[in-house]
Amino acid sequence: MILRRGQDEVPLALRSLSVAYRGVPALWDISWEARKGAMTAIVGPNGAGKSSLLNAAIGALQPISGEALFWGQPFQHARARVAYVPQRESVDWDFPVTALEVVEMGSARQLDWVLPRWIRRDGAHRSHASEARACLEELGLGAFADRPIGQLSGGQQQRVFLARALAQHADLLLLDEPFAGVDAETEDALFQRLRRLCADGTTVIAVHHDLASARSRFDDAMLLAGAVIATGPAREALSEDNVRRAFETAGHASHQLV
Amino acid sequence: MNATDNAPAGAIPQGLHEFLSLDMMPLIAVTASAATLALLGSFLVLRRQAMLGDAIAHSVLPGLVVAFLLTGSRAAGPMFLGAALAAACSGAAIGVITRYGRVERSAAIGLVYTTMFALGVLLLELNGGANVDLDVDCVLSGQLELMFWSAPTTWSALFAEGALAGLPVQPLRLLGLLFLSCATVTLGWPLLRAVAFDPAFARSRGLRPASITAGLMALTILAIVLSFDAVGSILAVALLTCPPATARLLTDRMRSYVLLSVGLGAAAGVLGYLLATQAAPLLLGASVDASGTVAALSGVGLALAAAHTARTRASGHAPSPTDL
DSSP: OOOTGGGOSSSSSEEEEEEETTTTEEEEEEEEOOTOOOOOEEEEEETTSSSHHHHTTTTTTTTTTEEBBBTTTTTTGGGEEEEEOOOOGGOOTTOOOBBBHHHHHHHTTTHHHHHHHTTTSSSSHHHHHHHHHHHHHHTOGGTTTTGGGGSSOHHHHHHHHHHHHHTTOOOOEEESTTTTOHHHHHHHHHHHHHHHHHHEEEEEEEEOOOOHHHHOSEEEEEEEEEEEOOOEEEEHHHOOHHHHHHHHHOOOSOOOOO | OOGGGOOOTTTTTTHHHHIIIIHHHHHHHHHHHHHHHHHHHHHHHHOHHHHHHEEEHHHHHHHHHHHHHHSSSHHHHHHHHHHHHHHHHHHHHHHHHHHHSSSOOOHHHHHHHHHHHHHHHHHHHHHHTTTTSSHHHHHHHHGGGGOOOOOOSSSSHHHHHTTTGGSOOHHHHHHHHHHHHHHHHHHTHHHHHHHHOOOOHHTTOOOOHHHHHHHHHHHHHHHHHHHHHHHHHHHHHHHHHHHHHHHHHHOOOOOHHHHHHHHHHHHHHHHHIIIIIIIHHHSSSSSSHHHHHHHHHHHHHHHHHHHHHHHHHHHTTOOOOOOO
């Protein structure tokens, strides 16, 4: 494959990506490039294929055509640089695991997965545990490190997920509804944290459900309704006209927000 | 001269000899199988797939019967293959019914495993006359009584070379499986935890949750197959689900949950066996099937834990998100 010039600078490029879910097409011919260091919101009506887009990009869904390239490479060669945070519904929050243990899943590298810490004597696990603790503290959850996640509030649980993504030290964050169930104050703090990451060159792509904050807080937006309706700077891509068109395309009679 | 002098020097006391011959190997078999099933079952319960364990335990039966009829023996290899094949068929059938029958998954599971189990029983009944080695009874409740060991009568013979050669093989196999399962869980702990908690994330890290789940499932099928001799198939289900469910009610730390689950399984094995063979003769005049008491005990444990949890919650001691 011949790389376009500067392709290895593009954190995520979708090339004519089409996805079908159980035989039903969910995404048609999506082509798009993420901007390095920008925050992009993926917005669209229910069933617009927002989550499918992320899942297809990281190979959890097999696209029927097209490809997703991270810095010019397929996901399996780039996964060390990408942090993925799934929808909160995809996880059982009653699971007997502590906040710190969840974040340690983010800082774990190769051998950390297959060897229990008491077998290893190289001290690597100690650094990954302290790193995980630091990420929790950064999001104001230091006091909750050893609590089972089931005892945390919804907003705290989302912060644990984000702390896990921070612990991965990724160059690209793919977040699926990261602010679901989060109160306004926490959402504010999380946005500020993501902003600082972007200032350091990290790219953030988030499936987002709130039009107003998508317009005001994100740099770019991709408006989806099976196909791409609009992309570009958030305010322009998410104009009233475009949003109405997205809902019409998706077959929603009412123009209410997802 | 008194009675004890009649015995040769270094004789093993009669009570101990009786234990070694009659009870030791069945006790090992029951305990090892209960602990293994509880360990592997704890991961099923964690993923809220207890029903799947139930389904597997039942639907492997036709596979076992066919393997037995084809090979004429109860060798573990063919039995495992038959069971795995039956489990795979059931899995495929559940997938097809869910997709094309437009019913929910749990309904499809219920449909498939009862059918498979019935098929197995039917096959057994049809061929029952010809085979004394495999019948409905032993499939339902195991054959502990066959695990006797003609133990040496003197201490010197016990420690002599080759004294252990006559040990029945099933309990040893179950011990080996317990060891294998413990080693797998210990070494793969962080991996198993991540895959069970958040498969989508695990996948994004390149951890192959599907293969890991399938591996754990294969180990579970192996445990069910090898446990047939010890506790029978119905019992395997009780031990896959009851000890983990009990432990889950009592702790919300994963390490203590899994350890407690194994401990409860082993305790149900030991106590259930003693209850059946030692207490029942005193109370009922005859010993009863150990598999029944083991399963009943693990069920009672779950009921007690549930009652305890309900009471604690009612009195408001359990921490809740609103406390924060």
